[in-house]
Amino acid sequence: MEHRGEIIEKAIRNSGIPLTSIARKIGKSRQWVYLLFQNPNVPLNTVVHIGKIIYYDFSDEIKGLPTSNNNFNEPSNEKSKEEETWKEKYYQLMEEHLLLLKKINKASD
Numbered sequence: 001m002e003h004r005g006e007i008i009e010k011a012i013r014n015s016g017i018p019l020t021s022i023a024r025k026i027g028k029s030r031q032w033v034y035l036l037f038q039n040p041n042v043p044l045n046t047v048v049h050i051g052k053i054i055y056y057d058f059s060d061e062i063k064g065l066p067t068s069n070n071n072f073n074e075p076s077n078e079k080s081k082e083e084e085t086w087k088e089k090y091y092q093l094m095e096e097h098l099l100l101l102k103k104i105n106k107a108s109d
Contacts, residue, residue, distance in 0.1 A: 012050070044064055
């Protein structure tokens with residue numbers, strides 16, 4: 001039987017992405033990731049999530065995963081969408097801050 005934790009560990013180590021970074025993106029601790037490596041029955045949704053983080057398709061190695069049509073060799077646009085969202089929020093806050101400063105300046109005149 002396949003040991004999903006060992007397969008994941010090998011892929012992560014070969015990815016060159018720091019374990020700390022992967023743990024942060026999953027929302028878990030490094031210790032949790034090390035325990036994951038020891039688990040032969042890692043849930044498939046966790047496998048897929050890690051695959052997206054390290055741009056790796058586990059479907060050839062882990063049974064039950066659908067074959068992915070995604071190209072895991074290149075980063076997805078997910079990060080740029082998230083960056084754009086935060087950028088818009090930042091601009092909105094800056095505009096609100098500017099309006100508040102103008103209001104305060106008028107009141108002090």
